[in-house]
Amino acid sequence: MARTLIHAPSTARKGEVMEIRTLIAHPMETGYRAGSDGRTLPRDIIRRFSCRYNGEVVFSADLYPAISANPYLAFSVVANASGTLSFTWEGDNGFAQTENASITVA
């Protein structure tokens, strides 16, 4: 389980545009770098990020080796109903992690 830091408000007014910020610990090994033995280190990156709001995908991103290590993604979501915001990262070597945040919408 990689360390994540997520900023998502726990409460919001209906219609409010919530700023979401996510950070996950991951080396994002490009597959183009040589190790200390001279051999190319195999690619190991997060390939896809998706944010679901009560089950529906509201934002997703395909990431490539050009995304820096410890990927940071910030975007926004309109608060419309109480429920769950879930964040999923998937990548090479079977990497898959989901974090959830509850949101109460007044």
Added chain:
Amino acid sequence: MTRIAVAPTLSRRQLMAAGLGVGLAVTWRPARALSDELAGALRGFTGGAPTKEGRVNFDIAPLVENGNTVPITLTVQSPMSAADYVQAVAVFNEKNPQREVVSCKLSPAMGKAVVSTRIRLATTQQLVAVAKMSDGSYWTHTVDVVVTLAACIE
């Protein structure tokens, strides 16, 4: 007898031409010529559809301290309503080992078409951000970035 130096006066024709030149430089921005690599990557995203400069703002430092972690923000002007929203936004580069940087799918549920992340740039190069609107139009913003290397590395 005093000699008074007189600056040569421009003829009215010359003045008008100068003014027009300045006006052109300020108001007319020709479409930025993309390098072949970038143009090809862009075609892959748009499927050959025409693109226009504008509506997308690719915010990135023109001079970057370290190419390993470059903060960027993509902002697209759009009401993000069900009828008129940004469907996708992507970034392509010119001189990294591969052209793609990131490709995002957006929805009206976002409220704003603003995405921030951090990217790697191998060297000084051109980058293009492209947005696809729900009406099928494509908009781009091309930037040139100078990348400096950190001193004293491992």
Added chain:
Amino acid sequence: MKLGVASIAATLGLLCASSVLAQAAADKRRSGYDTMSARIQAMQRDDLQNPGMLWVADGEVLWKKIFGISFSCAHCHGDAKQTMKGVAAKYPDWDPIEKRPVDLGQRINLCRTRHQLVLPLPPESVELLGLEAYVAHQSRGMPLAPSSAKELVEPRERGRRQYEQRIGQLNLSCAQCHDERAGKSLAGSTIPEGHVNGYPTYRLEWQGLGSLQRRLRNCLSGVRAEPPPFNSIEMVELELYLAQRSAGMKVESPAVRP
């Protein structure tokens, strides 16, 4: 009576003003933060953007972890947010048992071997950096306050001589770049003053968090000198001098630097 109070207040006011002015006039030092671009400064300031905070979060978990068959850091030290305030700001410090100065990472490992009865963590390991980052973070915002133990006077002086000694194939001393030419450019990068108020630091070049020792090794490679091994006495004496050189500057750990 009223005159007396008024004159005392006026004198105090003058004293405060003059000491503030004196401080402002005296401290022309610039943290590495001040020489960075606005965007990277913003990355450090926002705890949800600062990648170093991922290691701080790791450290918070490790603080409570029971290693081996003994106990956690929290068992003796309780809530780090209270007990570790100001602690990192005084390192390197004198260890009376080892009879040598030790930096924060070495101190953490001494706790492990002496009290927790477990093996020390390898230098620059994720766990050691996590604990260092977590402890150093508790001093954020406080001034660096190097220990005044009298045993540190001579090691610190040896560190100062190292700092001023020309070394390596390029025959450069630390002072030549970081004292004499700070603010000028070296191959497109601005030379910082080389302060140590932000360690462990997330260096964009590493795309990871690292200790001051790691950064010093980069400098030594930069002048084509052979870096001494991790945790050698020369490294710690240099760290000791650097801490004194940066004394009073606000701790920024975990800092972000190019």
